[in-house]
Amino acid sequence: METVQSEQHIHLFLKKAISSLLERPELLEELTADTQLSEIGMDSVMLVNLMVHIEQEYQVFYEDDELLEENFATIGKIGQIINDKVSSGV
Amino acid sequence: MLRQIHCLLDCLAYALHPGTDYRPLFIGAWNTPFEVEEDGRISYFSASITNEVYRTMFEQFYRQQLHAWYDHRLNKQQNFERLRRMIMRIQPNQYLLVQLDLFYLKYETRCYRKIHQPHFVIILEEQDQHWSVVDPYFSWEGRLHEEEISSAFCENPLGEGFLLDTTNLSRPDIHSVSSYLEQELVQGHNSLVQEVKETIRKFTDHAAEFPKKRLVRTFSQIGILAKRKLSYQLLYDYLVASTSPDNDFASKVESLVKGWNAFGYMAIKASMGAAKLEQLWDKAVQLEQQEEEIKACLRSVQRQWKEAQ
Known part of the structure; x- marks a missing residue:
């Protein structure tokens, strides 16, 4: 139950951050866990910006191995990695 | 298995595969030329970068x-x-x-x-x-x-x-392959790292002339240039005549490419003030060392390969 709440919190955080970065408030409602972020205009600069927000919010750090485009493809995937990091404390 | 390394070489490899060994064609792809544009971007393409070197190498290897x-x-x-x-x-x-x-x-x-x-x-x-x-x-x-x-x-x-x-392709002869390897597998010199270090130094020493926000564009093609480094793996496999990859060597090459990719992300972070230029410098030094290890390993395999011929 705790994990589900945490996942919801993470997804909401990501939706807010992404809609803010893209300056498109309507995305807060439209984004799903499976929306391909590249298709809504998230480029590498925005992804790094998002990464910085994530690191600050959850006190986590991305290793070189994790900096792959596929790891930032959707909110679902990003959320899953954050969840793993928060759980393992890295 | 074909991988994203270099679009022209990948096309040639596709045409050669599976009848002819395409791996020698990737000799030196790790040193692929780049150009520093007027605004400082390190770019893999420009009017002055041609593929003449690959054409010459292709014709020499495959006699076509x-x-x-x-x-x-x-x-x-x-x-x-x-x-x-x-x-x-x-x-x-x-x-x-x-x-x-x-x-x-x-x-x-x-x-x-x-x-x-x-x-x-x-x-x-x-x-x-x-x-x-x-x-x-x-x-x-x-x-x-x-x-x-x-x-x-x-x-x-x-x-x-x-x-x-592709009707009458020859197999690359050992002397040609050996000669190209001697020429391209140079230890102690890394033109990409050298350029990257010089660039970071400019950003550090001349902050007014080189504002950090320009880091994004300057290093925007680093990821593409890094993919060329996967060519080390193809040559390693060719020299050891192995169909099963050596996991240790493969992981070193993967780590190098991912490291450059991370460098690109770090440059964007630095442009936002979320990373320091010193971190970029340290990363470049680390990548230089990693590549030297790969070259040393490949050089050792090359010597064994030559002795076995």
Whole structure:
């Protein structure tokens, strides 16, 4: 139950951050866990910006191995990695 | 297995595979040329970077002409007409390689209508104004309307094209491969790292002239240049004549490529003030050491390979 709440919190955080970065408030409602972020205009600069927000919010750090485009493809995937990091404390 | 390394070499490898060993063709791809543009961007393409070195190497290895059909004396439209005539009479063993601008190609969503990048694909045939295209680099195959190809060809600020006939290819001889390896596998020198370090130094010492926000553009093509480093793995496999990859060497190469990718992300972070220039410098030094280890390992394998011949 705790994990589900945490996942919801993470997804909401990501939706807010992404809609803010893209300056498109309507995305807060439209984004799903499976929306391909590249298709809504998230480029590498925005992804790094998002990464910085994530690191600050959850006190986590991305290793070189994790900096792959596929790891930032959707909110679902990003959320899953954050969840793993928060759980393992890295 | 073909991987994203270098679009022209990947096209040639596709044409050679599976009958002929394409791996020697990637010798030196780890040192692929780059240019520093006026605004400081380290770029893998420019008008002064040609693929002549790869054409010469191909012809020497495979004893078959790689015909450069693109004529720089003609304008784009004339060259496109030339391409159209060639595709009409293409033979089954022939491969027509053409450089297009990814900005106009819908299948590459990362660049389509966003980024101008010259890129080689193979045109196989034409039917009812639709051209069959193979893009080995992006592992894509499909049919594109002539208009889409025409835009991507005619609007490309650069231009190049090759015709390859695979009917009478030779196997690369050991002396040629050895000679190219001697020339390209140079320890103690890393032109990309050298340029990256010089660039970081400029940003550090001349902050007013080189504001950090420019780091994004300066290093925007680092990821593409880093993919060329995967060529070390192909040559390693070729020299040890192995079909099963050595996991230790493979992981070193993977780590190097991922490290450069991380450098690119770190540069963006630095542009936002979320990382320091010192961290970028340290990363470059670390990557230099990693690549030296890879070269040393490959050099050792090369010596054993030579002795075994």
